[in-house]
Amino acid sequence: MGYQLSRKTADEVFGKLKERYDIFAPKLFQGEGCFSDTDIIRYGKIDSLDEIEYERRSDYSFKEALIAINETLFYFTEDETTVPSCTDKKLLIFLRSCDLHALKRLDAIYLENGPEDFYYKRLREKASFVLMGCSQTCDTGFCVSMGANQTDQYDLYLKLDGDFVLVDCKSEELAGYFQHLETEDCAVTADYVTENKENVTLPKNLSVDSFQNPIWESYGSRCIGCGRCNFVCPTCTCFTMQDIHYRDNSNVGERRRVWASCQVDGYTDIAGGNSFRKTQGERMRFKVMHKIYDFEKRFGYPMCIGCGRCDAVCPEYISYANLISQLAKEEA
Amino acid sequence: MGLDINTKKAKKNAFRISKERGIGASRIRVPGGYLKAEILGMVQEIAEKYGNGIVHLTTRQGFEIEGIHLEDMDAINEMLQPIIELLDINQQDEGTGYPASGTRNITACIGNNVCPFANYNTASFAKRVEKEIFPNDLHFKVAFTGCPNDCGKVRLHDFGIIGMTMPQYDPSRCVNCQACVKGCKSLSVNALRVENYKIVRDEEKCIGCGVCITKCPTRAFTRSKQKYYKLTLMGRTGKKNPRLGEDFLIWADEDSIVKIILNTYRFVKEYIDPKAPGGKEHIGYIIDRVGFEEFKKWALEGVELLPETKMKECVYWNGIHFDR
Numbered sequence: 085m086g087y088q089l090s091r092k093t094a095d096e097v098f099g100k101l102k103e104r105y106d107i108f109a110p111k112l113f114q115g116e117g118c119f120s121d122t123d124i125i126r127y128g129k130i131d132s133l134d135e136i137e138y139e140r141r142s143d144y145s146f147k148e149a150l151i152a153i154n155e156t157l158f159y160f161t162e163d164e165t166t167v168p169s170c171t172d173k174k175l176l177i178f179l180r181s182c183d184l185h186a187l188k189r190l191d192a193i194y195l196e197n198g199p200e201d202f203y204y205k206r207l208r209e210k211a212s213f214v215l216m217g218c219s220q221t222c223d224t225g226f227c228v229s230m231g232a233n234q235t236d237q238y239d240l241y242l243k244l245d246g247d248f249v250l251v252d253c254k255s256e257e258l259a260g261y262f263q264h265l266e267t268e269d270c271a272v273t274a275d276y277v278t279e280n281k282e283n284v285t286l287p288k289n290l291s292v293d294s295f296q297n298p299i300w301e302s303y304g305s306r307c308i309g310c311g312r313c314n315f316v317c318p319t320c321t322c323f324t325m326q327d328i329h330y331r332d333n334s335n336v337g338e339r340r341r342v343w344a345s346c347q348v349d350g351y352t353d354i355a356g357g358n359s360f361r362k363t364q365g366e367r368m369r370f371k372v373m374h375k376i377y378d379f380e381k382r383f384g385y386p387m388c389i390g391c392g393r394c395d396a397v398c399p400e401y402i403s404y405a406n407l408i409s410q411l412a413k414e415e416a
Numbered sequence: 417m418g419l420d421i422n423t424k425k426a427k428k429n430a431f432r433i434s435k436e437r438g439i440g441a442s443r444i445r446v447p448g449g450y451l452k453a454e455i456l457g458m459v460q461e462i463a464e465k466y467g468n469g470i471v472h473l474t475t476r477q478g479f480e481i482e483g484i485h486l487e488d489m490d491a492i493n494e495m496l497q498p499i500i501e502l503l504d505i506n507q508q509d510e511g512t513g514y515p516a517s518g519t520r521n522i523t524a525c526i527g528n529n530v531c532p533f534a535n536y537n538t539a540s541f542a543k544r545v546e547k548e549i550f551p552n553d554l555h556f557k558v559a560f561t562g563c564p565n566d567c568g569k570v571r572l573h574d575f576g577i578i579g580m581t582m583p584q585y586d587p588s589r590c591v592n593c594q595a596c597v598k599g600c601k602s603l604s605v606n607a608l609r610v611e612n613y614k615i616v617r618d619e620e621k622c623i624g625c626g627v628c629i630t631k632c633p634t635r636a637f638t639r640s641k642q643k644y645y646k647l648t649l650m651g652r653t654g655k656k657n658p659r660l661g662e663d664f665l666i667w668a669d670e671d672s673i674v675k676i677i678l679n680t681y682r683f684v685k686e687y688i689d690p691k692a693p694g695g696k697e698h699i700g701y702i703i704d705r706v707g708f709e710e711f712k713k714w715a716l717e718g719v720e721l722l723p724e725t726k727m728k729e730c731v732y733w734n735g736i737h738f739d740r
């Protein structure tokens with residue numbers, strides 16, 4: 085159902101929503117970029133619509149609202165473990181079309197790939213999603229190529245339009261917040277882009293033979309293994325485990341799971357000291373194959389949704405989009 | 417008729433008297449070494465009209481237009497006016513050129529306008545101090561550098577200002593990739609270590625360079641909102657006792673540094689040797705003569721340091737002594 089609200093009414097609705105929901109949205113963190121006097125856009129809890137960075141794509145994705153960077157799985161004492169409780173509140177997450185397509189990938193990994201993940205599931209069930217449309221393309225994204233430019237899988241669509249706010253509500257849970265309002269019902273369709281600056285064709289014949297391609301070493305030799313491409317990616321789900329023994333009493337502690345990156349040293353280290361992918365070239369191959377080959381073999385669609393965040397963040401100017409286009413070109 | 421020129425006045429007016437009779441050079445200071453490109457065209461015009469077509473890029477970030485005839489100084493001053501205005505140089509009388517030459521041009525490395533290591537905008541801080549202290553005949557050298565790499569070589573100056581940032585660590589964003597630890601070890605002072613998968617910063621050792629922050633891929637390390645500076649004192653080159661400036665304040669703020677520089681002008685006016693040749697005595701030698709305690713008393717007057725600022729109670733210099 086579509087509505088046009090005044091900004092004032094929308095702010096009141098927002099205030100009501102806040103009572104039941106923790107609301108997460110992309111925010112500008114001033115001065116928190118890598119370099120002096122540079123900013124960063126990442127997710128944070130918001131208290132008003134004003135805090136949302138609506139124009140530019142976030143540097144880091146929404147995934148940290150669902151998968152904490154550090155998540156305590158349980159606390160242990162000598163003979164007991166305790167699982168931390170989950171927030172009482174529900175979650176409302178603002179995101180873009182490509183991100184909603186990424187959500188499907190997160191669900192696939194955490195809920196449809198063997199046993200369901202307890203921690204992901206308990207938060208996921210509390211979450212509703214607010215689509216922020218895209219009135220123009222971001223710089224590095226190629227969502228159109230990946231078919232992630234459009235979606236109807238949102239609970240709420242919300243567009244800030246000067247003194248007005250346009251809303252399309254698909255969820256029954258949220259409909260209550262709008263139905264009683266004296267608003268004008270109107271048809272609202274979500275903004276989406278039909279063209280990007282970046283167009284990517286996926287290679288269709290990747291196989292183990294692709295391991296021999298010199299392209300991996302050529303990109304790998306430029307990569308510093310910092311992991312930024314994975315940490316900003318809305319579809320990367322890897323984590324590692326840490327057992328922390330408290331310093332005052334080493335019999336007591338907690339087990340955490342923490343984001344991991346297949347590009348960073350240590351990712352393939354195993355007990356006994358062996359390590360499987362030692363060079364950045366091998367790691368690059370693994371990442372790219374995971375994004376556009378391995379995952380698809382299992383789930384039927386590629387993992388990457390073309391948000392372009394990895395290209396935008398790479399300090400070595402490695403363009404993953406260009407890399408895959410080159411692979412496709414070599415096949416043709 | 418012989419040339420009749422007041423060389424003292426000419427020198428104060430930023431002209432050089434060269435070794436060739438009747439020929440001088442016009443010196444154009446560029447505070448912070450940061451200028452609009454259109455000034456280059458103006459410099460070229462003067463060099464081609466009044467000079468010999470050669471311009472020297474000076475060691476203190478200025479231009480020296482070579483081969484000018486000393487009798488053209490007034491005409492050159494007229495042509496310098498738009499440059500002086502674009503550079504926002506303090507001036508009493510329009511069209512009279514650069515008003516003083518004792519306090520040397522304030523230099524700066526490129527800073528955070530461009531450099532990924534820099535911790536602040538060196539050119540704007542340089543310009544702030546420029547507005548406070550010029551024109552001035554006392555011999556002061558002030559220089560700014562963006563980070564402890566000290567590309568600006570500020571330790572060779574009376575006042576060296578080195579950009580610092582206080583790393584802010586959010587353990588909940590840290591993935592223990594150790595990029596910060598490796599960065600601090602290889603590029604800086606090895607002040608970070610891992611304890612229970614989290615990062616511990618040795619606050620005594622950390623020099624606030626910010627390398628850890630630029631390396632961190634998750635924004636677990638970020639810069640402090642407050643910008644911090646290290647103030648080094650009384651470095652110098654020269655004939656008697658060249659030496660590197662020594663740390664005085666660490667984790668200091670911008671306002672305190674400005675006040676200390678201004679206070680030092682008052683100190684010098686009080687204590688400068690009235691018989692010094694050309695009315696010039698370097699501050700460093702005045703402090704050597706009067707004692708650091710006395711200098712400190714004057715320098716800190718009305719200065720309110722931040723609680724986190726560390727001050728060296730006493731400063732000792734070394735360097736090479738050719739005068740003993």
Ligand code: HEM
Nearest residue numbers: 323324325326350351352353354355356357358359360361
């Ligand atoms: C031929 C025999 C073995 C092979 C090929 C093998 C292979 C592997 C591989 C590939 C992994 C990494 C899995 C991953 O990270 O996804 C792994 C991990 C591990 N393996 Fe084995 N393994 C063998 C025998 C053993 C044995 C006999 C033990 C115990 C006695 C063992 C204990 C472990 C443990 C504890 C890990 C997890 C290490 C870590 O994550 O740091 N493995 N093994």
Ligand code: SF4
Nearest residue numbers: 317388389391392394
């Ligand atoms: S691989 Fe890059 S473009 Fe694809 S989803 Fe991840 S960050 Fe976005």
Ligand code: SF4
Nearest residue numbers: 314320321322346374
């Ligand atoms: S293996 Fe690499 S590319 Fe794949 S999900 Fe994990 S971090 Fe991302």
Ligand code: SF4
Nearest residue numbers: 307308310311313398
């Ligand atoms: S962001 Fe760039 S340099 Fe860093 S790991 Fe990814 S590809 Fe390599």
Ligand code: SF4
Nearest residue numbers: 600622623625626628
């Ligand atoms: S700011 Fe401190 S901890 Fe960080 S790299 Fe520099 S010296 Fe090391």
Ligand code: SF4
Nearest residue numbers: 590591593594596632
């Ligand atoms: S670089 Fe950042 S994420 Fe990596 S260990 Fe250091 S603080 Fe943690």
